[in-house]
Amino acid sequence: MGLDNLLAGNAITLKLKEAVAWARKYSLWPMPYGTACCAIEFMGVVAPYFDISRFGAELVRFSPRQSDLLMVMGTINYKQAPILKRIYDQMCHPKWVIAMGACATSGGFYNNYSVLQGIDEIVPVDVYIPGCPPRPEGILNALVKLQEKITQEARKDV
Amino acid sequence: MNMPHNNITKTLIEKFPADVIESHEAYGDTTVIVKKGRITDILRFLKEEIQPSFEMLIDLCGVDYLQWKDSARFEVVYHLLSLKTHDRVRVRAPLSEEDPTIDSVSPLWKAADWYEREVFDMFGIIFHRHPNLKRILMFEGFEGHPLRKDYPAEKRQQIPTAEIDLLHLSLQNRHFSETDHLPTRSMILNIGPSHPAMHGALRYQVELDGETIHRAVAEIGYLHRAFEKHSESSTYTQVIPYTDRLNYLSSMMNNVGFAHAVEKILGVEIPPRAKMIRVIVCELSRIMDHLVCLAAAFVDLGALTNFWYFFDAREKIYDCTEKLAGARLTTNYTRIGGVWRDISPDIITGIHKAFKVLDKAILDVSRLLERNRIFIDRTRNVGIISKEDAVSYGYTGPCLRACGVPYDIRKDQPYYDYDRFDFDVPVGSRGDVNDRLMVRFEEMRQSAKIIQQALTRLPPGPIMIEDPKIALPAKSNVYGSIEGLMNHFMIVTQGICPPKGEVYSATEAANGELGFYIVSDGGPRPYRVRCRPPCFPLTASSERLVEGGMIADLIAIVGSLNIVVGELDR
């Protein structure tokens, strides 16, 4: 971060980090990596009734370069896994990952030759959402949790 | 046992006396078992010469009979359908373990190409003279064939690192008969699976001449979750939640499709009220499915507003399904022998309310789009498929009807008293993207009409059959009588055991014919469950549909086919 260098060692640094985190957490740009049923619930979240824009994360971007929140929604199998990994690698820092639903979290009830048993085998995950599929409120809750985490991260690393 | 059972088998036996091993009729299905040597001739005869002719290859699948005594190791099973009389026939060709090979029927039907690839992938059966016999669901480099009985369900294999290269998929593999040359140097473009219009798990690689697609190849399998393998280790009731996740846009309809097949092999008839409720939830699901299909297709075409309108209506229907089944999306509502919970007056009011919103949404969207210049330019005469090709590819459902073939199982082989409802089957005339989308529009209206009728006619009575071998007894019975307790215990511990045999049952799902082929060995778990996913043939044809069009047309075409990857890859 250019700003960090500019103000390094200064007493304001900490506060600036927090300010940046504050700005970031209310303008998350999700990259919806939806492969299965869970993605349909996500469509519900961006639709008017649940309206994710109340939380500042409505600007979905399908380009990993333009987004900072990878939302993995759905089953990831071994054929899909390398692609997910590549998408994650292509995202710029800072970046966060939400694993939505039982499948992304642990493989769900697909314990078989084809399905990856949780995306945390290949990418780090910040927030897990339980459910099959999680309710839209669950997704919004995860977003709030992530926002809290972003604040805490900024407080933690000096 | 060469006893002819009807005209079809009789003619077949007369024509191929040395090749028909056996024929029988069970559960209303006609089955012919034949020697594999002349399979192409036999199927050609059925397709072209016999009356009625079976012009459609509805399904082709494999079965591994490893655990059956006195049986050849493998079998390839063909399900044929006559569009004129709606007769069906099943042809089975046994293959030995030492020589699991058979002739490809891809010269007869275009549908056979992908079906046979899947059987090769899952069972390792070799199809002679197949134009492009390679894996389809699993990745290249996968060892073994997962649906073989001796492949352990949990044996995982890491994808070879070379496969990580996204562009490994080679267009050279695309079998191509014409030898035309491009005037310029072509460009290869990879689309998906992580692409907004590819629904997360579908991938195309196209060769472009400018912006025109010269050749295209589709790759699927990015959401293969082993539904069929899981079914073999679950009881019949436990399979139902898995069926929710086949076509997750309309999960209730998949439940019904599967339960319908199991009830067929059990030989039971569900109570009238349960039937009517099933009709209601099926049609609700059809509406929900079409709403998402259309909304997503419009978003891909740049018409975002319509997405908001449609999702609002869908949200209202969600409220009803939630009240009914306790879940929005994966409802797990149907039970073998009936449905889980009764429909309450509250829900009926909810449905009427939802329909008000739906009517408004349909009206708003059709006003915005029906005569919209941009929309028409992008959809009319784009992605045309002819009647003949559609039949050869095994199209069913709205996409087939958009070509002008009025085949609808609800009308032609009615189940659940669909013949007593007053509704129309909308058909198109051009078979282009516009027709496919517009047919869905009209189908939503017709489904709403069916539901209105069903709600007024909802008969009183039980919602489950009373057979103690199939339905769980009422809780008061379980706690109140020793017999009830025993029945409960037996069903929970032993499961439902249909007789030994096989059935194929088809229902009209949102995307077309949803078929389940169940082989039972008499135990509580199905020996084999094959799901005939309606969008598999649609996807198979998409390679050809997009060729010659612009790259932006690909998005419109894929959107209009409504490819739901959950049921495509299973």
Ligand code: SF4
């Ligand atoms: S968690 Fe459940 S709803 Fe989500 S993708 Fe997996 S099976 Fe589908």
